[in-house]
Amino acid sequence: MINLRKKQPIVRSNAPIALVGGGQIGPDDLNLVMIRAETVVAADGGAAPLVESGRIPDAVIGDFDSLQSRHKDQIPPDRLFPIREQDSTDFNKALRSIDAPLVLGVGFLGGRLDHQLAVLNTLVERQDRPCVLLGEREVVFHAPPRIALSITPGDAVSLFPFRRVSGSSRGLEWPIDDLVMEPGGQIGTSNRALAEVELTADAPGMLVMVPRYALDQVTQAFLSGQTGHWPAREE
Structure with missing residues (x-):
């Protein structure tokens, strides 16, 4: 479900949500997350690999500085959710705007080290938003x-x-x-x-x-409700 009210999560679901970034994506990565989630969200330029694969994202969240018009024009306007502030990354903007039991992220690891560090920092900053990131060899x-x-x-x-x-x-x-x-x-x-x-x-x-093969185990652990959860940090 897409929520249009400000200061509320943009996307809500009772099931896992796939979140796609604009970083390195392996040949099977998109399929691995999309078969495990009905709702697919893009963080800014992450819309490009989705559109090129034939899947229009249910929502695109970010400052839109990486989303080219040739991809943006194929996405219905009511699925575009710009957040213009520059104090956080697109991954942060997207993760804090999703309310789901688990987010499965792809396209956020690999490539530039500074980008990866920012992503990992966001996993900790947004401690109340369970998220599993798929890498080339591991899940984080x-x-x-x-x-x-x-x-x-x-x-x-x-x-x-x-x-x-x-x-x-x-x-x-x-x-x-x-x-x-x-x-x-x-x-x-x-x-x-x-x-x-x-x-x-x-x-x-x-x-x-x-290891990467543990993706389903980690997913099921979070969905089981037996892991407990951390409260949101005070801002």
């Missing part, structure tokens, strides 16, 4: 209060703190219990699964990276 998400995943033993499970955060784990080669992780300090990249992995976090701020 902001750790909820708890999550359990069946990762093949020996495969990588990486944790990276964007804020000071602690937690606990089961099924990791190097447990995180009693560790305090923070930017510029202790991090948890290149850990490995030994068995089913269970993670808990005592506060928002931790990013989790697991």
Whole structure:
């Protein structure tokens, strides 16, 4: 459902929503997210790969500085939602404007490092908006209060703190219990699964990276309602 009222989410759904950006998109990436979501939203220039694939986005959100007229003209005007301020990225504008149990994002990883860092920062900033990003080799998400995943033993499970955060784990080669992780300090990249992995976090701020094949597991974990959720940050 599209909401036209200001200061309210632009798109609402009780099911996962696919969000497409204008970054690197692998050959199967669009299909992987679109078969898992009925509603498809584009963040600014992310409308281009959708239109070129034959799928008109249900909504386009952003400052429209990357949306070329040859693509924009194919989209009904009532699906265009410009947000002109320049204090946030198009990914941020789109994510904060979607109200759904989960957002599946593609076209936000790879390419320019500064763009990727801004995207990852938004995952933490918008801690109340569950979002899973599909990368070339992994999926990335902001750790909820708890999550359990069946990762093949020996495969990588990486944790990276964007804020000071602690937690606990089961099924990791190097447990995180009693560790305090923070930017510029202790991090948890290149850990490995030994068995089913269970993670808990005592506060928002931790990013989790697991193999790409775990996309459906991560999706189902969030949709199960068993992960818990973080409240919106005060602005």
